[in-house]
């Protein structure tokens with residue numbers, strides 16, 4: 001009996017610590033994060049993960065369908081962020097006003113047999129309309145673009161913001177974190193390393209061969225054969241397709257993407273809050289190659305991108321991969337720019 005009481009006292013103490021740690025973060029400034037497409041496969045898990053983030057004070061959830069349910073559900077979690085759901089086009093302005101970070105997973109996902117580029121016709125329109133509203137209601141927000149094809153949707157967003165006179169290249173990010181998450185997992189498993197200690201830069205873009213993991217720069221270095229490195233590269237490039245096939249028509253990666261999206265948004269918030277040395281890979285306006293957009297390691301700061309890191313020394317295999325990806329990435333960028341300027 002005594003030990004039962006002790007256990008319940010200990011559990012109450014543990015719970016109140018939990019509540020203290022997650023429910024209030026007085027030291028952190030107010031930050032509003034908005035998710036556009038919050039009731040979708042990625043959006044729901046991402047909404048939950050952002051609700052768990054103590055750096056968020058307001059979590060604004062917007063979708064054309066299903067937002068009230070998701071917002072009510074997530075709002076019951078006893079953490080700092082106040083949750084507000086917005087369900088119609090007419091509420092988009094309210095959803096966006098005052099946002100520090102806008103995360104965009106709105107759009108259709110792939111089915112088996114499709115490429116990310118096959119989503120262009122539908123998602124380009126969705127993304128460009130949403131970006132027009134971002135320019136109008138929160139022109140200074142950091143934008144995390146998840147909707148595919150990222151290689152084109154980021155250039156679309158840049159053109160929309162240019163036309164609106166609000167473009168700040170330091171604040172527009174294509175989210176490629178899932179490629180890094182996959183490369184870390186696959187490399188650690190093959191090398192027999194603890195995955196939490198592993199890091200692998202992934203550069204280029206976010207589709208097929210444009211995804212270029214740099215295993216020669218992986219940390220820590222494992223002695224893997226060339227064949228294994230080639231297989232790991234291919235698996236990272238095909239990671240999205242692996243999930244699309246496994247889901248057999250029921251969409252693409254949602255849970256791992258929500259995790260990756262939450263990691264990247266957290267990094268953006270830390271940068272905004274002045275935390276030093278926040279470095280992540282992301283697809284941004286860049287001059288490190290001749291292409292106007294390119295993913296590489298970037299340092300995040302109070303104004304978004306603070307520094308874009310060069311590619312560093314590449315293995316012969318990686319150099320070939322870089323040479324091979326440029327034509328495809330260039331044409332995806334041009335397709336996005338052309339679309340935005342026609343519409």
Ligand SMILES: NC(=O)C1=CN([C@@H]2O[C@H](COP(=O)(O)OP(=O)(O)OC[C@H]3O[C@@H](n4cnc5c(N)ncnc54)[C@H](O)[C@@H]3O)[C@@H](O)[C@H]2O)C=CC1
Pocket residue numbers: 036037038039040041042043062063064065105106107108109110119123126130145146147148149150175176177178179206251252253254257
């Ligand atoms: N960057 C990356 O690494 C990844 C990107 N993706 C992409 O993310 C996108 C979303 O994927 P899922 O969540 O699985 O799709 P989903 O279909 O489950 O969810 C998309 C949500 O967007 C909403 N939506 C559509 N048009 C909208 C609009 N105009 N305004 C607000 N909301 C709108 C839909 O109502 C739906 O709830 C896809 O384009 C997918 O290819 C997926 C995985 C990884």
Ligand SMILES: O=C([O-])CC(=O)C(=O)O
Pocket residue numbers: 109110116148178239240241243244252253
């Ligand atoms: O493969 C897809 O269509 C979704 C995606 O971008 C990924 O999982 O990397």
